């Protein structure tokens with residue numbers, strides 16, 4: 296490595312499993328573009344998720360269902376160009392892995408090859424077992440996602456807490472064990488009771504990353520626009536807002552408009 300180039304200790308799939316072993320919590324955030332990913336990576340976030348929440352946050356869709364594989368690859372390649380340290384995981388979007396295992400593998404390969412990402416994430420357990428196996432067999436690391444799985448929102452109809460009933464809780468634990476056994480390197484658990492999430496984290500040796508899953512898991516994930524307070528309408532109990540950027544950005548932009556209208560901008564120093 297050249298003297299001018301800074302050396303980064305990259306986060307790997309293995310280092311995440313070691314972090315769980317050593318009791319160090321894992322931080323994960325989404326990013327969908329180069330500029331945001333630069334900031335997130337420089338702040339030492341361990342895992343950057345190029346989430347299909349880009350469908351909501353970037354494109355303004357109601358759900359995650361419409362975003363395409365090509366669009367996910369565009370977001371992922373932008374993120375990859377910014378990242379020096381974090382592990383970059385990409386959601387395989389709805390419709391590009393559920394049809395059959397070969398399609399799932401083709402989609403995962405396109406993401407890895409065309410974006411340079413380090414791993415993929417898929418929603419579900421038993422139902423998508425064969426697809427997960429295929430992808431893992433090709434040497435592509437897979438992160439699971441159980442609990443509230445937004446790609447199947449129309450099956451449930453609501454974004455309420457999942458696995459409150461014993462039967463669904465039991466299936467979730469079995470799915471987590473299955474994903475671990477197949478070789479997934481981590482699992483996201485979304486919006487389930489904290490007690491159940493803790494039980495899952497204690498039942499498997501791979502890291503469990505929670506969103507609305509309490510403090511008994513191995514790491515946390517949030518959508519970056521929620522954390523920064525850029526999204527306004529999204530207000531679940533699990534969200535902690537660290538800024539109100541919607542307001543701050545709005546104020547800055549209003550000031551600019553004002554400065555243009557009043558001829559304050561540009562000043563003598565700001566022209567040639």
Ligand SMILES: Nc1nc(=O)c2c([nH]1)NC[C@@H]1CN(c3ccc(C(=O)N[C@@H](CCC(=O)O)C(=O)O)cc3)CN21
Nearest residue numbers: 348351352359445453454455518521526529530531532
């Ligand atoms: N901006 C954003 N943040 C996210 O965390 C996110 C997305 N978009 N899009 C994809 C999925 C959808 N996710 C969701 C969606 C809704 C709730 C939720 O709790 N919604 C309601 C409660 C609905 C109900 O109880 O019926 C809320 O309180 O806002 C949680 C996670 C998480 N993901």
Ligand SMILES: CC(C)C(=O)C(=O)O
Nearest residue numbers: 325346347348483516
């Ligand atoms: C909420 C996280 C886990 C996600 O899947 C996404 O951002 O798409």
Ligand SMILES: [Mg+2]
Nearest residue numbers: 346347348386
């Ligand atoms: Mg997602």
